[in-house]
Each structure stands twice: as structure tokens, then as C-alpha cells.
Amino acid sequence: MNIHIKGGRLIDPANQIDSLTDLFISNGRIASVGSAPDNFIVDQVIDASNKIVCPGLIDMCAHAREPGPAQKGSIRTESMAAVAGGITTMVTPPTTSPIVDSPAVAKLIKDRCIEAGKITIHPMGALTKALEGEQLAPMHALASSGCIAFTNSRQAVANSLVLTRCLEYAATHDLLVIFQAQDASLAQGGCMHDDSTCTRLGLNGIPESAETVEVARCLLLTEQTGVRAHFGQLSCERSVRMITEAQERGLPVTADVSIQNLLLTDENVNGFNNNFHLIPPLRSQLDRAGLIQGLLGGTIQAICSDHQPHESAAKEAPFADTEPGMIGLETLLSLSLWLVDQEMLDLPQLIEKLTLAPATILGLDEGNLAVGRTADICIFDPEEEWTLTPESSHSRGKNTPFMGHPLKGRVTNTLHKGHIVYSAT
């Protein structure tokens, strides 16, 4: 299908483009940038006037819940949510049921994804079998089956020697390891950041040290083993400081942060609002400021959604008895635009953090709209105001504090491999 995207402001950070430029797509790829290629017969024109045209967003952490409990979501439903949010590539954690510690599970996910036909999913594979932290998972086979990176998720490998072996093995095959740093005993039983709000509400807290102790350990072992490493969904200012210092010494680690940790703090939990029960937890104003600084200063390269859909019953109980997590695929872009609104970033810088940066970290070809590249494209109106409602939300989960909240910036079209997979009604 030959598509002409006309009249939009093309922002392609990989090729330093930010101008009113047309795009031409053919056979699922970028055919030309600027003017039509020779003998180009247009099948469809997308009018992108007053809109932004950018690479499809790459979400470094989103749960599709499949294989796993269907009431929470499926690859089909969550893919639809993703493209409604302009996301064309998604990285999923291995915490499915069964866990992604065998090639069969990785293949299942890839197959389901192709069936759904909307986005590309790159699953993360487990670092250890069953994520139990004792034996190596078959990382090479998993990588061959499509796993793009390896993690033990939020279950830190208890034995430091075992962790070292995991990293050495991953380094052998030049595999990327993603740390979701959380010390099990320090975080145990906690449901929110351990500070004055937590004290007043009488909830069990997760101290800052639950993250920083593990970040410290992982940094040191990364340095020792030389593995390629990335820190996922940071929540503490202190973690940012430690990673900055390591990067300044030449350690090539990268990091991402979820948009909610950039916008919200533990004070939002007041009144026992279950929508703010999240792991990693929302932390203090100081942490929030530190994370924003880390993003602006380059310690943190990417922003993700950490999308975690739940059925409504999972959130209908006293705070600590609810399951943590919020959905975020459809709101990732709109919420991230707030950073541009507040003049912390300009639009091309923001788009870079949602597209090129994740692509670079993960070693993907996507996130780049040069001629010949895959036509994964997001078109959005940065000024359009809208709200997410339970009816309009495509995800199976409706668990977000931003439900019904006025948002600015709305995706109008999403293309994946040159096919229009989403059009706003």
C-alpha cells in the first residue's frame, strides 16, 4: 500500500529532522522523505496538517499479560491500547504465566503478536529459571526466539555469586541485561514510599534503600563483568546520582523512568487512593525532581509507561490488599507532553526519549524514519484535548488515576510496518 502523509511537522530525531515535511510509504517501508518518489501512485493520503509525524513510540516496559490471566489483559487487547497511544513497539517483562524462561513461551508471545497484527513485541527473557535466582535461564536460546533483553524482574537474585555468573554469561553472548532494582528483604511487605505520608497512613513502607542497595550491587557487578546493562523504571534520586557517577567514570549503563514517577509523588496516596498503589512506588518531591534532572541531564535516556492492567476487583480493597500497577499505554504520550508544556524539554527531545533512545538501548532498527526503514509511524495532534474514559479505553484494565482527567495531545493515526493500525474516530 502506498501512503502519502501530507502536511505534517516531521520530527525524526535519528536524522535530526524537525520541519514541515511529507513522508511517502511503500511496501511497509519509508519510500521517501520530502517529495514523492518517481512513479509513486498514491493509494491513500493521510492529512497531517497541524499534526506531528514521528516514529512510532517504543515502550521499554509494558505488561501485555499473555500468557497469563485473561481478565487482566491479552496481547490482542493491549496491542490495541498501544496503537491508540501511538506505540508501535513494546517490550514486555518475563513475568507472564508461565514465565518467559523457555523458548516456547517467547515464541508464543511473538506468534500472538503477529496474529494481533498491530505492533511489534520484543519480550524480555528471564535471567534465571523461574526467576528463582538459582540457575541460569537458557539465554542464548531465548535470544534466538526473540528475547531482546534479560531480567530477573523485581525479584533480585539473592545470591551475589549467582548474579555474577548470570551477568558473565549474558556478556559472553553480548546480551543486554535489564535491572529492575529492588532488594527483596528491604521491600518486603511494603506498598508505598517509606516517608511521612506512609507514617501517617500507617502503611508498610518501601525505603529508598530497597532500590539503592540493589542499584549499587548491580553497578559494581556490571563493572566487574562488562555486561551491557540498563536500569529499568528508577524511582529514587539517589539511584540517579549513583548511575550518573558510574557513567562519568565511563561505565556505559543506561536507564529509563516511567512517566508516572516523573509526574506524581507519594503525597498522591493520601486518602488511601488505590490508583496510586504502584511498584516501584511513587516517591518524594525530592526524588521526583531528581528523576527529572536525571532525564534532562542524560543519565536517564528513555521514558516508558510500565503499563500494568488489572481487572477492577484487583483494585477494590483496602490499599495494601490491592494489586499494584496502573495502565499507561494510551496516556504515555499525552502525559509525557506535559514535560514539553512545562518547558523542561522541547518536542524533538521528548520524542527522542520515546523513540530513538529506547531503540538505541535495545539495538533496534525502529525509531528511525530514514528511507528504507520500517514504516512505524505515530501521527498526533499536540493541541487536541481529550479524556480517557472506561468506554474509550482499549486496554482490558481501567486502573489509572488519569481516567476522566483532561489530557492534551492525542494520537490520530498509527502505522505499523506501513499499515494503518489505528485511526482516531
Add this chain to the structure above:
Amino acid sequence: MISNTLNALALLDKMKQDLSSLLAQGNRPDPLMIGIHTGGAWLAEKLHTDLNIQSPLGTLDISFHRDDFDQAGLNPKVQPSNLPCTTEGRHILLVDDVIMSGRTIRAALNELFDYGRPASVILITLLDLQQRELPIQADIIGGNLVINPDQIVKLTGPEPLALEIRNRSKD
């Protein structure tokens, strides 16, 4: 009868005389006088002294026995009822300032009966507004009064005792 000059003390005098006559009949020996907070208590105090009633004076706060809890809620300024002795077998002289619907008296009777079974109860009131919603009557009345629906009458005190007719405050 519409009374233009509401002289509380004059009405009180009349009550004193009527009560005195009634007690002189002799069939209510050793009466127990009980005043209903707040106006009834003030009046009872005067009557108790002037008529030289032997048994100590009691007071009743009927807030907990009102029948309009669902509409008006709880009165936060509840004073404790103070009954110096049991009501069992006694002849009660119940004193209130203004009787209108009769519900206050019903509540007072309910509360009194929680404390014991009296031999008899006489109701003494300063003013009867004749707007009864229940079959309650006073035995001794200072005076009758008719007021408009937008008016209320209040006894102020304890010194001096005076009656005021006011317009209802607009809420």
C-alpha cells in the same frame, strides 16, 4: 386570647396561686418538683422557693428522648438530668416554660418513667400556645397565647425572667 403585655412575673404569680390551692387540697403529699431545661428549670426554682417545697428540686434535659432525632439530629449542648431522688411512687410537679406541640412533655414523661413509676404527674406551664399535636394538657397554666407561624416566644433568664416574642430567623 392575644396577650399584648407578656409579663412573665405576673403570670408566674398566677401559677403560684393556682399551684398553692392545688397542693392545699392535700391529695399529693410530699411532691417532687422537676423543671425541664432550661426555662422550666428557672421557673421551677422560683416556684420551689416561693412555695417552700421540701423535697429538693430536680431538673430534666430531654435531649436524648426527643422524637425528632432523624430530622434534627443530636443536640450537642446536652446538660445532665439531675434527679436527687427516685421518682418511684412520688407525686411529680413537672414544670416547663412554653407548651406548644406537646412533644417535649411526651419526651419528659418517657424519661421520667425510665427512672421509676410515679404516683402522679401534674404539668405546670407558664404559657400554652395551643398548637397541640399530641393529646397533652397542662394542669396549671400562667396564660394562653396565640402567635403567628413566623413568630416564636422565648423565656429569658434566670434574672430577670422575661418573655419575648421574636420573628423566626430566616435560614
Add this chain to the structure above:
Amino acid sequence: MLEHTDPSQVQLTKDGELKHFITTEHLSREMLTEILDTADSFVDLGAKQVKKVPLLRGKTVVNLFFEASTRTLSTFELAAKRLSADVLNLNISTSSTSKGETLKDTLMTLHAMHSDMFVVRHSSSGAAHFIAEHVTPDVAVINAGDGRHAHPTQAMLDMLTIRQAKGAFAPLSVAIVGDILHSRVARSQIHALRTLGVEDIRVIAPNTLLPRHIESLGVKVYTDMQQGIKDVDVVMMLRLQKERMNSALLPSESEFYKLYGLTMDKLALAKPDAVVMHPGPINRGVEIASSVADCDRSLILDQVTNGIAVRMAVMSMAMSGQTKSRSDLNGTEV
């Protein structure tokens, strides 16, 4: 980024009257004083021959205790009965709810029974909030203790006891001693004391039993009891649960008693007319010496009497707030 909801919304009607009693936090001094005054009138009632008033006649009060407790349950039951309410006790152990019936489902079942008031005790902080937000609009919720968050009736009976013994709150120096970390009683006491005007509130505990940033609640922290108890007017002891010794928080009961137990020697450091309180049940020889618990400066038994009066007060006030706001909705003239 998102607006914060007004935390007092949950407990008060739009006219500022109590409709649920969940926490002492976010209530005004006037409201707390009104609760104490109302409780006072019920204290007087307790001394009379006839202890009952008909305020809650015809109303059904359900005691929903997800955490076992004989004392608190029986005082609430007694309070409800003295208000002439019909009382239903549901001792739902947490194991049956974990078998599949969620808290929300339990509430749905109870709704069908048309109750007017739930008195709730639950092991999760925020349970009372959750229940208040999920019951039908005209049901009042009284928090009998939720997790570590709040135990507001205990705090209010403590305040009443202090007021009876000392009169004014502002000039007082009050010490709360013991396991502050796990204590919902301490949190509710601190909010109430501050709101009622006490400026010198001290918490005394080892670091392992102090919550993070407890000073942000407006208290001074002492880890040395000799220092902390100096010249105080009121000493409020907290219970120490046995399992604290098993979770690496304290080495032993005897060490705790030596450093933080209230003995006559330590009490001597407080003001000569200082009073001693404890929410009960007391662990003699762990938090408090028998000689102190039984001495004439101990108000422990007064606390028990006041407990019934305070519970009668909040139950009537909350019922009043609920039915009044319902009348408003129906357009009945108030």
C-alpha cells in the same frame, strides 16, 4: 499534577457534621471538643440508675470485626445497647475472607440486611475508608481500628480522660511510650492532642519502633526514656506485642522493660501530679510495673468507663449526621 481530594470529605457532611468516624486526623478542634462534650453527657448517664437512652432505637448496628478483639467489641456492643440500638456481632476472621469472599463482597451481603451503622475493625490500614466509600450512602461507619492507621475512639476516650484529670490541653506536656511504629492508637492520639492544642508531645521508643519521619506529625522524638519523661504531665503507655521480639526489632522483653518500661522510679522523673494511661490490656512487667498500673495516678480504669461514653457519643453523632443529610436530600424541613 493531579488535584488532591480533601481528606476530611470522607467523614463530614457538607454542613460539617460527622457522618463517619474514621480518624482523628483532619477534624477541627471544634469537632473534637463537641465529641468530648457529648461524651461527657453520656458519662453522667452511666452513673444513673437508668443507663439507656432511646437515641438509636430502631437502628441496627453491626459490629464487623475482621480482627479478633473481646474488649473493644464488648464496649461497642454495650455502647450501642445503651443507645437502644439492635446489635449484630459479626466476627469475621480473616481466613474466611481470604477463602474467596472479598471485603467488597462481604459488604454487598451486609447491605441486603439493611443496617444503619457498621463498627469496623480490620487489619489493613485504610479499611475503614474503603468501607465508608463502598457502603450505601446512609450507613454510618465507625472505625474500631484499621491496621496501623487509626483507632480514633481510643484516642478520644484518652482525650476525655486527660480533660477530666487536667482541664486544659494547651499547657500540657504529654509523652507516648512504646511501639509507635505499629501503633494506630499512637497516631490517632498524636493528631487529637495536636488539634486540641497540646504543643509538647513526645514519643519515646527505640529507633526500631519509630516510624520514618514521625516528627512530621508534630512530635519530639526521644530514644532515652529518662530524658523524654522529664516533667511531663501525662504518660501514655502503649502495648508491646510479643511478636516484636521475634522480628529483629527488640532483643528481649527484659531489655525493653529496663529501658522503656514505666516503673515508679521513671514515673518520679515526671511531674509530681503526672497521670498514667494505657489503652489495655496491660502487660505487667513488660511496658509497665504492677505498682504503677495500680497506683492512684493511674487512670486506666477511668479510660474504660470513658470508652463507653465516647463510643456512645460518636455513634449518636454519626447517626445524626447521616439521617440529617438524608432528610436534607428528601427535602424535609429541618
